[in-house]
Amino acid sequence: MIKRYICRICKNKTITISSLRFLFYKCKICNNIYRPDHNKFNIFDYLKKTSFVKLSNNYKNKKNQFEWYLNFKRKSYKDDKYFFLTKFLKRKKIKKILDISGAPGLTGIEIKKKNKLNYEITEYNDKISKHIKKITGLSTYILDFDNIKKNKVPNKKYDLILIWYSIYYCKNIVHLIDFLKKRVKKNGYLVISQNIPNFAAITKFSITESYPPYVLYDHKFLVQKFQKSEFNLFDLKFFEEKFFIKQYFFKSKSFYNFIYNIICILISVYYIITNYFKISFTDLFLKDYLVIFKKN
Ligand SMILES: [Zn+2]
Numbered sequence: 001m002i003k004r005y006i007c008r009i010c011k012n013k014t015i016t017i018s019s020l021r022f023l024f025y026k027c028k029i030c031n032n033i034y035r036p037d038h039n040k041f042n043i044f045d046y047l048k049k050t051s052f053v054k055l056s057n058n059y060k061n062k063k064n065q066f067e068w069y070l071n072f073k074r075k076s077y078k079d080d081k082y083f084f085l086t087k088f089l090k091r092k093k094i095k096k097i098l099d100i101s102g103a104p105g106l107t108g109i110e111i112k113k114k115n116k117l118n119y120e121i122t123e124y125n126d127k128i129s130k131h132i133k134k135i136t137g138l139s140t141y142i143l144d145f146d147n148i149k150k151n152k153v154p155n156k157k158y159d160l161i162l163i164w165y166s167i168y169y170c171k172n173i174v175h176l177i178d179f180l181k182k183r184v185k186k187n188g189y190l191v192i193s194q195n196i197p198n199f200a201a202i203t204k205f206s207i208t209e210s211y212p213p214y215v216l217y218d219h220k221f222l223v224q225k226f227q228k229s230e231f232n233l234f235d236l237k238f239f240e241e242k243f244f245i246k247q248y249f250f251k252s253k254s255f256y257n258f259i260y261n262i263i264c265i266l267i268s269v270y271y272i273i274t275n276y277f278k279i280s281f282t283d284l285f286l287k288d289y290l291v292i293f294k295k296n
Contacts, residue, residue, distance in 0.1 A: 005025045007025070007027035007029065007030060007032070007034070008034060008171070008215075009027070009030055009032065009173070009221075010027060010029045010030050012027055012028060012029045012030075013027075013028060014026055014027050014028065014034070015028060015278055017033075017199060017202060017275050017278060017279075018271065018274055018275060019202055019203055019206035019207075019271055020040075020042050020043070020044075020203075020206045020207050020267055020271065021039050021040055021042050021044075021206045021207075021210060021212070022035045022036060022039065022040055022202075022206055022212070023035075023036065023040065024202045024206070026197070030218060030221045031197060031218035031220070031221060032197060032215055032216065032217050032218050032221055033197040033198075033201075033202055033215070033216040034214065034215050035202070035212060035213070035214055035215075039210060042058075043263070043267065044056040044058035044210075045058065051256055052256065052259075052260055052263075055256060055257060055260040056210075056260070057208065057209055057210050058210050059210070060209065060210045060211050061210070061211055062211055063125075065211045066103060066123075066125065066128060067128070069103050069104045069123075069128045069131065069132065070127065070128060070131050072104045072106075072135070074106070074109070074135050074136065075106065076110070077106035077107065077109075077110060078107075078110055079107060081099075081107045081162070081164050081193075082107045082110050082111065084191075084193075084290070085097075085107070085111050085162075086111070086114070088160075088189075088191075089111070089115055089117075092159075092189075093159070094115075094117060094159040094160050094189075095116075095117050095118060095159055096117065096118045096120075096156075096157075096158045096159050096160070096185075097111075097117060097118065097119045097120065097158060097159065097160045097161075097162065098120050098121070098122065098153070098158045098160070098161045098162070098183065099119065099120070099121045099122070099161075099162045099164065100121075100122050100143060100161060100162060100163045100164075100166060101121075101122060101123065101124070101143075101145075101163070101164075101166035101169070102121030102122065102123075102162065102164070103121060103123045103128060103129075103132055103140075104132055104135070104136070105119075105121050105132050105135075105136040105138045105140070106136070108120075108121060108136065108138045109136055109138070118139075119138055120138060120139040120140070120141065120153075120158075121138055121139075121140050121141075122140070122141050122142065122143035122151070122153060123140055123141075123142065123143070124142065124143065124144035124145065124146075126142060129141070129142055141153045141154070145166075145169045145170040145171070145172070145176070146171070148170075148172065148175040148176055148178075148179050149175060151179065153179075153183065155182075156183075157182075157183055157184065157185040157188070158183055158184060158185060158188060159185055159188045159189070160184075160188060160189045160190075160191065161180060161183060161184050161188075161189075161190050161191070162191050163190070163191070163192045163193070164191070164193050165193060165194055165195075166194075167192055167194055167217060167222075168194055168195070168213030168214065168215055168216050168217065169213055169214055170214070170215065171214050171215060173215075173217070173225060177225065177226065177229045180231075181229055181230055181295075184231075184295045185295065186295060186296065187294065187295065188294070188295050189234065189292060189293065189294055189295070190226070190231060190292070190293040190294075190295065191290065191291070191292050191293075192222060192290070192291050192293075193288065193289070193290040193291075194216065194217065194288065194289065195216055195286065195287070195288055195289075196216075196218075196219070196238075196286075196287040196288065196289055197216030197217065197218055198279075198282070198283045198285075198286075198287070199272075199275060199278075199279040199283035199284065200243075200244035200283060200284050200285055200286045200287075201216055201244075201286055202216065203244060203268060203271055203272075204244045204247075204248055204286065207248075207264050207267055207268065208248060208264075219236065219289045219291055222291060223236070223291060226293050230295055230296045231293035231294070231295055231296070232293060232294050232295075232296065233291070233292075233293060234292040234293055234294040235290075235291070235292040236289065236290070236291050236292070237289065237290045237291075238287060238288070238289050239287065239288040239289070239290070240287075241282075241285040241286065241287045242285060242286045242287075243284060243285055243286075244268070244284065244285065244286045245264075245265055245268050245269075247286060248264070249261040249264040249265050249268070272284070
């Protein structure tokens with residue numbers, strides 16, 4: 001008999017949402033969305049020997065997902081994380097920052113130009129971590145979400161820990177919270193930013209990545225969970241909504257890219273129809289959130 005998939009956290013029933021490379025499971029109670037470990041056979045498997053394989057990322061796995069960090073160049077780089085930090089650091093006494101999965105560390109370099117502080121990052125791959133340290137000069141420690149207890153972060157406390165679009169690779173939230181409880185200073189901050197778990201996010205991830213996030217955590221779930229563990233809610237922000245098809249598949253850089261985008265739009269429409277009765281109109285829009293906790 002086939003067991004119905006249950007939520008890893010609250011052990012409740014889930015809704016199955018079909019997608020290109022995976023079946024995703026959405027818990028009706030905690031609203032988190034999970035993906036299983038193994039890929040489904042999908043249309044990009046037919047394109048393995050063509051130029052589309054690079055565009056589709058269909059060869060990527062955990063091991064090679066971030067290998068491009070081995071070739072990154074030190075350059076001036078200002079992203080949303082940089083602008084958030086610039087504003088956030090203004091009125092607070094922050095001397096030690098840990099950016100979890102903060103590779104390749106370019107934000108750290110920019111932030112250090114204007115602030116006197118320690119900026120350290122974590123990465124899960126030893127080779128990449130050593131390379132980042134060499135290029136950026138930032139202390140880089142091993143932290144693998146699949147094995148948090150074996151992290152190599154030195155035993156000290158930080159004024160601010162950032163988890164910027166990476167918590168979704170963490171399947172074991174309990175181990176992560178244990179780690180954070182020990183590493184965030186009293187009155188220190190924890191910042192988590194990621195996608196709202198919905199159809200748009202998983203469909204986009206499933207089409208564009210072959211190693212997409214494991215768990216998209218609902219913001220209410222995270223707030224509840226962290227509040228039980230010495231973290232108080234300090235701020236919660238939502239970012240502008242974007243229609244996922246337009247956001248990802250409307251700009252073409254080359255002819256191949258144009259064809260690839262057409263394929264992706266068709267796939268998206270197919271999965272909107274397939275999941276029609278399980279999703280609402282708002283589920284078609286990507287939305288991100290940022291939650292800030294202050295530690296007791
Ligand atoms: Zn649940």
